[in-house]
Amino acid sequence: MNLSNLHSAKNATKDRIRVGRGPGSGKGKTSGRGTKGQKSISGYSRKRGFEGGQMPLSRRVPKRGFTNIFKKEYTEINLGRLDKILKKEITLKVLVESGLVKSENSRVKILGRGDITSEKTVHAHKFSRSAKEKIEKAGGKTVINGRK
Numbered sequence: 001m002n003l004s005n006l007h008s009a010k011n012a013t014k015d016r017i018r019v020g021r022g023p024g025s026g027k028g029k030t031s032g033r034g035t036k037g038q039k040s041i042s043g044y045s046r047k048r049g050f051e052g053g054q055m056p057l058s059r060r061v062p063k064r065g066f067t068n069i070f071k072k073e074y075t076e077i078n079l080g081r082l083d084k085i086l087k088k089e090i091t092l093k094v095l096v097e098s099g100l101v102k103s104e105n106s107r108v109k110i111l112g113r114g115d116i117t118s119e120k121t122v123h124a125h126k127f128s129r130s131a132k133e134k135i136e137k138a139g140g141k142t143v144i145n146g147r148k
Contacts, residue, residue, distance in 0.1 A: 074107045075100075079131055080114020082122065091123045092145070108145075116140065 019031035033040040049056045077100050082090060085098055092108065095101040101108060110122060112130030119139035127135075127142050135142050 078113040
């Protein structure tokens with residue numbers, strides 16, 4: 001076997017359809033578009049969601065409420081999960097490394113579910129009242145990161 005006798009498998013490649021090349025091709029004259037009408041004309045392109053002139057679904061369905069573009073999303077972490085981290089100081093970088101937070105740009109809120117056994121300094125954007133009490137009861141500190 002060498003380069004001179006290599007070829008693709010049977011039916012692996014297909015010739016493109018040559019439209020508008022006479023009646024013998026089977027796609028001559030109107031090129032398979034039929035006669036007249038919007039879709040037969042060159043340059044036709046349908047808008048996204050077009051339903052043939054029928055009122056599109058996106059306009060038929062009623063809209064309710066609104067989306068607040070200023071809403072601040074927080075990644076919530078429970079104390080029980082923080083207790084498994086062995087470091088004394090838990091910063092956003094440590095949370096990202098441990099896989100609890102996706103990126104350092106995320107806002108983090110610590111919630112009070114579970115217990116914390118060792119004293120730790122926890123950095124976050126928000127703390128629930130119970131989480132703050134449990135951290136301080138264990139001898140740790142809570143540090144609120146700059147407002148983002």
